[in-house]
Amino acid sequence: MYNLRLKLNRMLVVLMMTVISACTTLGPNYIAPEVAKELDWLESQDKTLASDKPVDPLWWRSAFQDDTLDKLVSIALAENLTLRSAGLRVLQAQENLRIATGAQFPTQVLRGGIGRTGLAKGQASSGVDRNFYSDELGFGLQWEADVWGRFQRQIESASAQLDVSVASYDGVLLSLLAQVSQTYLNIRTLEERERYLRDNIVIQQQSLTIAEDRFEGGLVTELDQDQARSLLYNTQASLGDIQISLVQLRNTLSLLLGQSPGEVITVLSSSSQIPETPAQIALGMPQDLIRRRPDIRQAERRLAAQSALVGFAITDLYPTFTLGGSIGFESTDNSGNDLSDVFTSDTRSWDLGAGFNWNVFNYGRIKGNIRLQDALFQQLMIDYQNTVLNAQAEIESAIIAYLVSQQQLGWYIKSEQAARNAVDIANVQYDDGLVDFNTVVTNLLTLRTQQDLLASSRGQVAVNLVGVFKALGGGWEIHAGKTVDQLIPNETKDIMRKRTKYWDGVLE
Template identity: 40%
Template sequence: MESHGGRRVCRWMLAVMLALGGCAKLGPDYQRPAVAVEPAWSLAADPRLAAQADPPKWWWRVFKDPALDRLVAAAYRQNLPLQVAGVRVLEARAQLGVAIGGFYPQSQQALGSLQYNQLSQRAVQSAFSHIFNYTQAQLGLGASWELDFWGRFRRAIEAADNDLLANLATYDNALVSLTADVANDYVLLRTAQSRLDIARRNVDTQRESLRIAEIRFEGGTTSQRDVEQARTVLASTEALIPALEIIERQAANALGVLLGMPPGDMSRWLAGSSGIPVAPPVVAVGIPNDLLRRRPDVRLAEFQAASASAQIGVAKADLYPAFSLTGQFGVLAADVGKVSLSDMFDWRARFGSVGPTLRWNIFNYGQITNRVRAQDARFQAALLQYQNTVLTAQREVEDQLIAFLKSADRARLLAESTEAAGRSLDLAVLQYRQGITDFTTVLTAQQAVLSAQDTLANTLGDIARALVGVYRALGGGWQIREYNDLVPPTVRQAMAERTDWGRLLAPANVLPDAAPGSARLPDW
């Protein structure tokens, strides 16, 4: 009777625990914090900006430069830091699987043993038994399941969910930076090449001026001062060439590393185009609210805040008792007396136990409470970081827009200045040949032409780099990874050969408009 009563109590407790387990979920449910976002860009009225049009996903194509398109595509396939970010996403997928597994019976074991036992003949049991050695065999199953009574494991899954989304946002952010860095280095290289062409053309012109000065000096129509002045200006212009060659070579080396290659000859990658990339007459920039979904670093900050929010619930669960179900079943036999090891498969050799257990850290409340407080502080810091990231994103867009528009205005004025300087040089040379003016006027005009042309070329590069900065600030470029593998086939194959990854190496189909905690997919 007592045995049947104990079973009824045990069954009642099990029913209550299973019914209540999973009802509660401690900690706050994440809500996106309010952020200050302007309805439109401050320069939206400028006719060169299309504020209502979405920025292009593959924004580098607006330059219509095949070499740039080829470089970006190669960098996406080959860049090593991007591959590191992709592997981190795969790691986060596996960690999410670990968190999901924690929701189910945490301990599931098959047990087995075969032991020969030699007991002391001088121990206490020797007074009650004359059996001092025997062999015992055992087979069984054991399991322990801590019920998610307070939502500890569900909050842990939420945190892992958001960690996965945060790692994917980190990958996207690396892709945004990669495409912008490739474009920036390419523009820098083309700008250096354009400036080199200008310097070399001016060297040719100044050499001709030096030849004329030497002829006139030998003919006695001018002084040696004109010759020395011409040599001075020529040497100064020639000195620009090595400095610009340094910039060109370093930009090419930077492109090589971005493409996952050692520095070397980049001519085959640069073939098919030349000159500084030209920005389109109208640039689509969208509206500030788009930043919340377009910029990966904004999404990253939000997912980190959502993960920190879920961790509060994980920490709070330690304040309350943990209820578990434990059970064990098996067979056991020993070669003692009339019993033999073969009897372990007899039904009477069975043993088992099942029932609830309770664990409660009742004397550690100070430590647990402060862990909750610490996690709450991390969550609050993450919320503030998210708000600051949104503000910084808006500032970066505004900075790049003003740089783009004003660089274009400056280039227009510099083009007029360059044309005027060219005309002034032509007049100075003509007047010098006619003896109306001295050679110093010619040299001054030559220097003015070189300065104007070089400044204009540099400013044209500034326009292109500013537009690259606009699209970087708008969060463009990550879309190139949609429905593609996170790591190249060679890396994926190497990982699959080492470890059974199941379907976790599949493309990341989670898009940026996913809500925090929405990355959990059954096949992951």
């Protein structure tokens, strides 16, 4: 009997060593695919662009140097609800990785209990108490050997999904920076358009006064003053459209900042012009896109996660091997025994074993799943390549939009100056009776139009510059080096810690 037990123990040890030594990782090992990249920007010869300098992570500060914008961005980073939600998704992905990592280790079970048993007369021997108490205490251990890399592939996939969630957070952050900046710039643009309208109202009132004086002097008909009034009233009515748009943009900004509209108005209360754009902007090189753009990193990491799932699906073709054992103690208060005897050697029992499980007859389901996962991988590879191409096209479009809007602004500045001079000359000549009032009205309309175009163009240059930085993917680096829990606001962490104690050591 002893020799048989010794042989069984040796067989278990040999089986265990064989299983462990045979461990391998099935499936394709992921290699990041090569994609076509531009060597330089199409407009790289323009002196406004600097390809030899990296994009400034704090581009909104260096590009516009506007204290109000800096304050708005700081509030948005701290209070925006969409960004908070993205941070929590990163936390979820981190916990999924912990779960996947824990699956590769043995499971331990501690069991115990006490109970009372009543036996029928035919079940108990003569002189034995049919009613008795029993207790037990035991410990079990079971481990599935990762022979084919099944758990390893799950960890790889979960790790890549964590990277996906971080890149998604970066994308939300980048979008938030751009939205806050562009909304603020559009507000300042509308304010400047409003100032121009009010200036035009003053000029048109002066023209109306001249027309009324000339009518009272019998020099012109009533037509001139009616034309002047019509133009003036139309300009005054245009103020309403500007004011509606201003309220709407302020409400949009309040949503981005996670604050009430009244609080946003307080921040915007200081008078400010449309910020000037810098003489030169740093673009970096096209090769930096893959490292910098969050959507590209997200697509690449999603591809890596799917590659691991292909290997995970392949492992279903092969058997799983488990090793396990347990030791336990059990006693009763029957037949002269006592419950306290539970820890004596006479009450000890144990077992040790190994086994396998092989899904042999699956009717093609496993191979079908492998093909499915591989097809998904191929689709994601094409999506990744398409994302890179779209990114390059988006940047080139943003660059040309910025450069052309700068050129347009130069012409609008000259046009506005000419229109202003024309109004002054027309008013003098009309007052002297050299031209009719149609000439004055035409020039007043031209001035109003040109000044509105000038303000819109100046704002569009700044908005287009934000579009360039957004397309380049700059700005998310401001959270580089932060741990996952640092992406969660302190008040949110406090709420979560109060709800359950299991965040201790995770949310610091």
